Amino acid sequence: MKLSDYDFHLPDEQIAQTPIEKRDTSKLLVVDRETGEFEERKFYNIIDYLTDNDVLVMNNTKVIPARLLGSKAGTGGQIEVFLIKRHSLNVWECLLKPGKRLKVGQVVEFSDGELLARLIEIKENGNRVMEFAFEGIFEEILNRLGEMPLPPYIKEKLKNHDRYQTVYAKEGESVAAPTAGLHFTPELLSKIKAKGVEILEINLEVGIGTFRPVQVENVLEHDMHGEMYEVTSDVAQKINEAKKKGKRIVAVGTTSVRTLESAAVEMGRIRAEKKETKIFIYPGYEFKVVDALITNFHLPKSTLLMLVSALSSRELMLNAYEFSVENEYRFFSFGDSMFIK
Numbered sequence: 001m002k003l004s005d006y007d008f009h010l011p012d013e014q015i016a017q018t019p020i021e022k023r024d025t026s027k028l029l030v031v032d033r034e035t036g037e038f039e040e041r042k043f044y045n046i047i048d049y050l051t052d053n054d055v056l057v058m059n060n061t062k063v064i065p066a067r068l069l070g071s072k073a074g075t076g077g078q079i080e081v082f083l084i085k086r087h088s089l090n091v092w093e094c095l096l097k098p099g100k101r102l103k104v105g106q107v108v109e110f111s112d113g114e115l116l117a118r119l120i121e122i123k124e125n126g127n128r129v130m131e132f133a134f135e136g137i138f139e140e141i142l143n144r145l146g147e148m149p150l151p152p153y154i155k156e157k158l159k160n161h162d163r164y165q166t167v168y169a170k171e172g173e174s175v176a177a178p179t180a181g182l183h184f185t186p187e188l189l190s191k192i193k194a195k196g197v198e199i200l201e202i203n204l205e206v207g208i209g210t211f212r213p214v215q216v217e218n219v220l221e222h223d224m225h226g227e228m229y230e231v232t233s234d235v236a237q238k239i240n241e242a243k244k245k246g247k248r249i250v251a252v253g254t255t256s257v258r259t260l261e262s263a264a265v266e267m268g269r270i271r272a273e274k275k276e277t278k279i280f281i282y283p284g285y286e287f288k289v290v291d292a293l294i295t296n297f298h299l300p301k302s303t304l305l306m307l308v309s310a311l312s313s314r315e316l317m318l319n320a321y322e323f324s325v326e327n328e329y330r331f332f333s334f335g336d337s338m339f340i341k
Contacts, residue, residue, distance in 0.1 A: 001218070001219040001220060001282060001283070002217055002218070002219065003214055003216065003217050003218075003219050003301050004217065004301075005314060006219075006300065006301050006302070006305050006306055006309070006314070006318075007300045007301050008300050008318060008321050008322065008325070009325065010300065010325060010331060011325070014325065014328065014329065014330060014331050014335075015153050015154075015330075015331050015332055015335070016154075016330035016331060016332060016333070016334035016335040016336075017154055017155060017156040017334065018156050018158075018334060019163040019164075019182070019334045020330075020334070022185075023043075023167075023182060023183050023184065023185050024042070024043045024044040024183055024184065024185045024188050025042055025043065025044065026042070026043045026183050026330070026335070026336045026337055027040065027041075027042065027043070027329050027330070027336035027337070028040075028041040028042055028043045028045060028046060028336070028337050028338070028339060029041075029320060029323070029324055029329065029336070029337070029338045029339070030049065030338075030339045030341065031312065031316065031320050031338060031339065031340045031341065032341060033311075033312045033313075033316065033340060033341065036316055036319070038320060038323055040327070043183040043188075043336075043337055044188055046183075046188075046192075046294065046339060047188065047191055047192055047195060049339060049341060050192060050195060050197045050250065051195070051196070051197070052195065052196025052197060053246075053247050053248060054197050054198070054247065054248045054249075054250050054292075055197070055198045055199075055200060055238070055239065055242045055247055055248070055249050055250065056192065056197055056198070056199045056200070056250050056252060057200050057201075057202060057239070057249060057250065057251050057252060057256050057260060058166070058168060058178075058181055058184075058199065058200070058201050058202070058252045058253075058256060059166075059178040059181065059201075059202060059203060059204050059252065059253055059255045059256045059259065060166070060168055060169060060170040060171065060172075060201040060202070060203055061169065061170075061171070061172035061174045061178060061203050061204060061205055061206060061255070062165065062169040062170060062171055062172045062173070062174060063148065063149070063164055063165055063169070063174045063175070063176065063177050063206075064083065064139075064142060064146070064149075064173050064174065064175070065142055065143060065145075065146030065147055065148050065149070065161060066082055066083040066084070066146060066148075066149040066175045067080065067081075067082050067083075067146060067147040067148070067149050068080070068081045068082075068083070068110055068115075068117075068142075068145060068146050068147075069081075069110070069147070070108040070109055070110040070115075070117070071108065071109055072101060072102060072106065072107075072108060072109075073106070073107040073108065073109050073116075077101055079096060079097070079098070079101060079102060079108050080096065080097040081094050081095075081096055081108060081117060081130065082094055082095040082096075082097070082149065082175075082208075083142075083146075083173075083175070084127065084175060084207065084208045085207070086173055087129065089138075090131060090132045090133070090134075090138065091120070091129060091130070091131050091132070092129070092130055092132065093123070093127050093128070093129055093130075094117075094127065094128050094129070094130050095127060095128070095208070096119075096128050099126065099128065102119050102128070103119065104119050104120065104121065104122060105118065105119065105120075106118070106119055107119075108130075110145050111144075111145050114134070114141065114145070115132060115133075115134045115141050115145060116132065116133040116134070117130040117131065117132050117133075118130065118131045118133070143161075148161050148164045149175045149176065150164065150333070151176065151211055151332065151333055152211065153299075153332060154332075154333065154334070163182075163334075164177050164182075164333075165177060165182075166178065166181035166182055166184065167184055167185060167186055167189070168181065168184070168189070168201070170201070170203075171203065172203055172205045173205055174205045174206040174207075175206060175207060175208050176206040176207075176208075176210050176211065176333075177206070177333065178204070178206060178252070178253040178255045178256070179253065179296045179332075179333045179334075180252050180253030180254070180294050180295045180296050180337060181252050181253055182333075182334070183294075183337050184252075198238070198242070198247075200235050200238055200239065201235065202229065202230065202231050202232075202235060202256060202259045202260065203229060203230045203259075204227055204228070204229040204230075204255045204256070204258060204259045204277075205227055205228045205229070206227060206255055207225055207226070207227045208225075209224075209225020209226070209227070210225070210227075212225065213299075213301065213302070214301055214302065214303060219282060219306065222280065222303065224278045224279070224280040224303065225278070226276045226277065226278045227255075227258070227276065227277060228274070228275070228276050228277075229258070229259040229262060229263070229274070229275070229276075229277055230273070230274040231259060231260075231263045231270060231271070231272050231273060231274075232272055233272035235272070236263065236270050236271055236272040237272075239260070239270055239289065240268070240269050240270065243268040243269065243289070244268070248291045248292055249289055249290055249291045249292070250291065250292045250293070250294065251290045251292070251293050251294070252294045253293075253294065253295060253296075254293075254295060254298075254304050254307050254308070256290075257281065257290050257293060257307060257311075258277055258279055258281070258307075259277070260289040260290055261279060261281065261285075261287065261288060261289060261290060262275075262277035262279045263289075264288035264289050266288065267286075267288050268288065268289070269288075270288075270289055280303065281303075281306070281307040281310050282303075282306040282307070282309070282310050283306065283309050283310045283313065283314055284310070285310045287310075287311065290311070292339070292340060292341045293308065293311055293339070293340045294337060294338070294339050295308055295337065295338050295340065296331075296332065296333065296335055296336070296337055296338070297321065297324060297329065297331045297332060297335055297336065297337075297338065298332070299332065305317065308338075308340060311340055312340055320338065324336070324338075
């Protein structure tokens with residue numbers, strides 16, 4: 001399987017730089033896997049494709065404002081600290097830019113010393129381990145001083161942090177949003193529930209690896225990044241019961257797919273667990289839980305494009321992407337959406 005098989009042309013102007021004014025008014029491309037036909041709708045029309053025989057599974061992870069801009073104590077040199085993984089209450093694994101400017105034991109200051117970070121370790125992979133010092137509650141300080149960790153293809157500054165957060169975000173320390181969920185509004189979710197659709201929540205903490213490109217032409221040689229996920233016993237039981245009854249499991253976003261398929265123990269059954277997954281889903285994969293998917297449009301040559309191709313086919317997905325480019329859909333995190341049914 002070649003990386004070049006998952007390439008497509010996308011004009012830069014179709015990469016969405018800002019969120020649409022009202023979440024659920026984005027475009028929705030409905031892809032029928034059986035017929036290969038496309039329908040053009042608005043996202044709020046998703047309710048027309050859901051019934052009381054469906055279970056909607058969402059990732060309720062919360063994105064933290066992980067990008068901190070500070071200065072090196074003593075010299076004032078600018079340093080960006082990007083939080084990627086918490087080790088303990090006040091110790092985080094981070095990315096530094098520029099990384100070589102700081103030596104072990106040196107300190108970065110934020111907001112005139114309101115928050116301090118001392119470099120305590122340089123890991124083999126180049127990541128830095130920082131110990132933070134502060135008075136008060138770290139999360140409150142981070143919410144005030146940090147910036148949302150937008151993907152590198154978004155050049156515009158985000159005016160409202162909440163727009164890179166789903167309306168149902170509850171817990172976690174993700175460094176990227178589960179973007180398929182950004183289209184939902186509380187009102188739309190209420191209407192979906194009123195229609196008899198069961199809505200369940202799982203959790204996967206989206207890591208920095210989601211931004212890293214595939215760098216090998218032979219896709220099977222790609223080292224997939226790891227992410228922590230959790231499925232509670234209550235949710236596992238409800239999904240297993242739904243599968244027994246022949247209900248359709250509709251995943252909201254690729255992170256929900258990764259979670260459900262990682263927790264699967266056999267066809268139609270998952271277990272409750274909290275662990276790391278490095279699952280890599282590409283064409284040829286046999287889905288054990290997920291039947292349909294709501295998703296955004298993904299980057300060329302990405303593992304996410306391979307995942308959605310596995311649910312349909314590479315040919316159908318590339319046709320859908322070509323159609324979307326021709327019809328001026330908005331792409332990536334703040335872009336439009338697709339329902340693969």
